[in-house]
Amino acid sequence: MAEKIALGNTQLKLLEKLCNAIAVSGDEGEVRAIVLEEIKPFVEEVRVDALGNVLAIKPGRGKKRPRVMLDAHMDEVGLMIVGEDGEGIYRFEVVGNVDVRYLVGKQVWVGRERKAGVIGGKPVHLMSADERTRKVPLEALRIDVGLDGKVNVGDRAGFATKFRRVGPSIMAKSIDDRIGVATLIELIKHAPPNIDLCAAFTVQEEIGLRGAKVAAHYFNPDLAIAVDSTPAYDLPMYAGGENTSYNTKLGLGPAIYIADGLALHDPRLVRFLQSVAESEGIPYQIRQPGGGSTDSSAIQRSLSGIPTVSVSVPHRYTHSPLSIARVEDWKNTINLLYLALQRITPSMIEH
C-alpha cells in the first residue's frame, strides 16, 4: 500500500484555529487570512479574486499534467445585525440556512472586534402553555450586547463555540466546511507532481455556491473535487425501528457523492475514488443519494462543463452552534484524496 500522510496535533491545531474563526458568508476575511498564511510558502501562484476567493496553483512537473481543481468553502452560516432597538439590543437576520430553533439561549460574537452578545428569550414563567410549544420567530429574537453596548448595523455574528477534542471526536462550530479548508491546506502541502493542483478556497457557498462559480471559470480545470462536510443523521428513530434516512454515518469514513439535489456526480470519478479507497484499504461510504448540494454543482456547470465529484467528511448537527465529527473520518478523507491525486492521469476522463 502507498504511503499515507501522518496526521496529528499540528493538523488538529490548524483545524481548531479555522473552526474558531468567524467567516459568515460575504465576510470571510478571518479564514482567508489563515489560509493565505498557511499556503503561501507552498504554492507558486496565489490570488484573491473579485469575490474574495483564495485561488492558488501548485504546478506539478513533467508533461501532460491534468489541471485538478480542489474546492472547499471558507464561509459559514451565521447572523447579521440589521437594526438597533437601543440600550444594547439589536435585530438580526440569518445568513444561510439556520433553523431558528437553534438560536434562543445562545452566545454569539459580534463584529470584527468580537463583542460578546447573547440571544435571549422570554422567561418560561411568563409564557402561556401554548407559547411554550411554539418556536420563537426570528422577528421576535434580538442580540443583547449589554446595557451600553454598541455594535454596528451590518456587523456579522457567529456562535461563540470553542473547538474541543473529545475521545474520537471533535466538537466545534463551522466544521462545515473548515474541515474541507484544512483538508485542502494539507493536500497543497503534499501535492503530487503528476497534476497541476488548483486550490479554490471559496466564498458564499452557503448562500448559493457563488464563489465556486467564478473560481471554476478562472481555473478552467480538467476535473474538480469539492471537499465539504455533509450531515450525518445517524440518530436513533424515536419510535424504534431502523433509521433508513441517515444521509451518512459518523465513523464510516469519507462520504462520496453520487447524486445530490443539484448534481449527478461524474460516475468515472465516483468509481475512481471507490477503487482507490478499496485498493488502499481506506474506509468510505456512499452518501445516500438525495437533496443538498456542494460547490460541485456550480463547478460542474461552468464553462463547457467540468467532470466533478464531491467528497465530504460527515458531521452531526449541521448549521447549529456545535457540530460533531470523527477525527478518523477526516484523516481517511485526507488520505483518500492524497492517494487519489497521485493516480490521476490524463486518460481518466477521456471518452
Add this chain to the structure above:
Amino acid sequence: MDVLPFLKSLVSISGLSGYEAPVAKLIEAKWRPLVDEIKVSRVGSLHGFKKGTGKSPRPSVMLAAHMDAIGMMVSGIEGEFLRITSIGGIDVRVLPGAQVTVHATGSGEELPGVIAMPPAKLLPKEAAQEVLEIKYLLVDTGLTARAVKRKVRVGDLVSFANDPLELAGGIISGHTLDNRASVAALTICLEELQNTPHIWDVWAVATVQEEVSYLGGYSSAFELRPQIAIAVDGTFAKGPGADGWQTHPLGKGVGLCMGPNMHPFLHKKLRELAERLEIPWFLDVTPMHSGTDAFPMQTTAEGIPTALVEFPIRYMHTPVEAVSLKDIQRAGRLLAEFIASLEADFVEKIVWE
C-alpha cells in the same frame, strides 16, 4: 468587593437541585472567614452563623438564597446517545444545540456534550414541527456507544456548560445566575457586616431544592427558627419579549417585593431604608405566590415575618440569563444596612396596620 470573580466561579461549578454539594463546598470556603460558625443541614443547605452584639437571648434574621440550579438528568441510553428529562423549570426551547456537561457516575468524569435535535424524519408524526418536547431530544457526548455504556448511568446529571460572558455595561450573562447571583449578594452582605456592628444574630443560608420543592426554605427556617426571614432571589427584567407588568429595568436597582408572601411592615422598613441610603429600588408586586423561598419560610412553624429582596434577571431559566453586577452590589449592601439597623426590640415593633 469585586464580586465578579466569585460569581463566575459560582456559576462554573455544578449544583443541580438535590445535588448541591459541589457548589455548597465552594460557598462554605468563601463564607467560613466571614462567619462565626458554619454547618450543613440534614438536607444539604449551608448555614452560616454570624453572632450579633446584643444581649442573649438575641433575635436572629435568616437570609436565604437558593444555591440549586435547574438542569437535566439521563433517563435512558440508546447506543451512543442519551435521553434526558428535566430537573426544575427547564425551558425546552433553549435546549437544541445547547452545550452541556454529563456528570458520568460510571467513570466519575465530567463529559462534554451537546443537546441534539433529531430531524423530523426520525420522529413520529405527532411530534410537533415547532418546539420539540424534551423526550424527543438526545445528548451526544461524541463518544462511542461502548464508551458511553461504560461511563454513563441512567440518573446521571446533565448541566448547562456554557462559560459566562461579560457583556457591556457591567452585565454578566450565563446559566445558573438564578440564583447564584443571590449567593453573591449574601456574600457581599457578610463582607459589609465585617465592619458594621449588628445587634441581631445573622443566619446566612444557601438553600437546596428551591427550583423543585422549596425543601431548603422549609427545613432551614424550621431548624433555625429566625424572628425574621429574608429571601433573596431574581425577578424578571425587561428585555426582548418581556415587557409586562411583571418586568423591571435591568441595572436600575433592587426589587422590593410586596404581596401576600411578604410582611408589609418589613417591606415598608426596607423601602424607607433604601430611600434613606439612596439605593435605587423598584416595587415588585406579587399578587399570590412569589415563587421563591419567601413562600415556604413564611408559613414555617408558627409563621415567620418574611421579606423578599430581588434584582432583575433577563432571560430567566435560559443558559444566557443576564444580571447587572451593580444590582447585586446594591442588594448586598441593602441587606447589610437593614441588619445593622435592627434594634434589640425590633420584633415587638412589627405590627399590622
